[in-house]
Amino acid sequence: MAIRKIINEQDPFLRSKSRPVEKIDERLITLLDDLKETLEKAQGAGLAAVQVGVLKRVAVVDGGEEIYELINPEIIHTEGEQTELEGCLSCPGKWGITKRPAKVTVSSLDRSGNRVEYTGEGIVARCLCHEIDHMSGILFYDHAVRLFDSDEELDRYLEEQQE
Secondary structure, three states, rough: OOOOOOOOOOOOHHHHOOOOOOOOOHHHHHHHHHHHHHHHHHHOOOOEEHHHHHOOOOOEEOOOOEEEEEEEEEEEEEEEOOOEEEEEEOOOOOEEEEOOOEEEEEEEEOOOOOEEEEEEHHHHHHHHHHHHHHHOOOOOOHHHEEEOOOOHHHHHHHHHOOO
C-alpha cells in the first residue's frame, strides 16, 4: 500500500470523465488499498481515483463503521434534501453550501466483483454523491448555492449558524 498524491482543482485532469472498470485485478485491489490509506492520512471522508490521477470509476467513502469501496457505482435511489457545508481534498481552503439528497442508495461492485448496495444518510449520503460526481468531472462547488473562499468568511458563517 502507498500514500498517493492528491491532485488539486488547478489540474484539468480532475474534470475528466472516469472510465468504467472492466476487470478487477491486482492493480485495482492495490488502487483500492492505496485510496483507503491516502484517505486516512488526509483525514477525509471520501476519495475518488481521479483525485489521485487514475481515470477509473473507483472511490472509497468513510461510511462510519466501515470504508465503502465503490467500483462502477451508480446512485439507484435518493430521498429528501439536505443543504450543508461541503469541502474537498482536491480543493483545500474552499468550502461551499451544497444541496444533496438526504439519503442515497448506491449499487456498486466490491473488490471480489460482487454486486453490493450501500445506503447512507447525512454526511455519508453527501460523500457518496460527491465521489460519484468526481467520476464525471464534477466538483462540489458546481452544486454550491454559496461559496467560501477564505477561512474568515467560513468562520463568520459558522458563527452565524450557532446563534
